[in-house]
Amino acid sequence: MASSEDDVWIDEKAGRLVRPYTVINGRTSPTNKLDLLSMVRATGQVSQNQLGPDHAQVLYLCPDPTPVVEVAAHLRLPAAVAKILLSDLIDCGAATTHVSHPAADPTDRSVLEALLHGLQQRL
Numbered sequence: 346m347a348s349s350e351d352d353v354w355i356d357e358k359a360g361r362l363v364r365p366y367t368v369i370n371g372r373t374s375p376t377n378k379l380d381l382l383s384m385v386r387a388t389g390q391v392s393q394n395q396l397g398p399d400h401a402q403v404l405y406l407c408p409d410p411t412p413v414v415e416v417a418a419h420l421r422l423p424a425a426v427a428k429i430l431l432s433d434l435i436d437c438g439a440a441t442t443h444v445s446h447p448a449a450d451p452t453d454r455s456v457l458e459a460l461l462h463g464l465q466q467r468l
Contacts, residue, residue, distance in 0.1 A: 374425075375432030377442065381424055384410040384443045385431050391439035403430045404439055 379385075385407050393401040399420075406416050417427035434440035450456065
């Protein structure tokens with residue numbers, strides 16, 4: 346995934362050497378509406394060589410539809426930072442998105458109770 350050039354940006358004990366605020370140039374919100382379950386996929390229209398290292402790494406993670414939360418986890422970045430990087434890629438045509446619509450309301454108490462009950466049964 347990451348080349349040896351990218352290894353200088355991460356220290357196994359300290360984490361990322363470049364702070365997320367710097368990666369996103371101080372921006373605090375994405376230009377596209379993305380939630381944690383939004384699916385993002387590389388379009389193949391922009392080469393990774395045309396992008397900075399963080400954007401290229403994000404694009405590398407999305408050859409197939411990938412949820413925003415998974416991209417953030419792989420990058421070890423806050424979801425808000427991943428959303429801004431992904432939004433940049435969408436804006437330049439390097440990626441596309443599809444906002445998912447959950448089958449159930451994630452705030453519905455009965456859904457949450459059923460989930461809790463199911464998890465307790467597995468323990």
